[in-house]
Amino acid sequence: SQTIHQWPATLVQPVGSPLSLECTVEGTSNPNLYWYRQAAGRGLQLLFYSVGIGQISSEVPQNLSASRPQDRQFILSSKKLLLSDSGFYLCAWYGLDNYGYTFGSGTRLTVV
């Protein structure tokens, strides 16, 4: 069966510090991978998506970046966090053997 792992679950970081969030998928190959952010009381905003290794599409210009070094690994990064980067970050995958998008458990990031 397919599973998606996301860590850490919670993170408190000071303004200006770097960020690295990791997402891995098991039990499938060549999935489409996505990073979403959900700010408090707001909807899910698509940040990045990837259809393959090294292929990243950005939906929203910001100080975040994403990378896909391996088929089932998706990383969200920032060199310098802003207060506005606080939120609930969710990784999701979509594949031919998955009839819908499946989300990881999420990382709650608080920038202080």
Add this chain to the structure above:
Amino acid sequence: QKEVEQNSGPLSVPEGAIASLNCTYSDRVSQSFFWYRQYSGKSPELIMSIYSNGDKEDGRFTAQLNKASQYVSLLIRDSQPSDSATYLCAVRSISNFGNEKLTFGTGTRLTIIP
């Protein structure tokens, strides 16, 4: 105009009654439609998907799609307190270039009253 619109609620429904959640979308080339349930502090959980006009039933849940009206709904029969959550409508579109994206509404907060 937002791409996917939902009434934010809160929607309060007595236990045992039918809860009706609605969603409209603006992109006519949208191909797939999903309903997610999100409990407070948790990640969204897929509960229904629908691709063709008409109704699709799964247990107590029924999804309804009308592409001509660009409207999708979710009915929850015999509502239970455990159904209290935020329900997110999502629409998947694929462009002529093969790029796809899943766009979410802001969600409807549903409360089932015992």
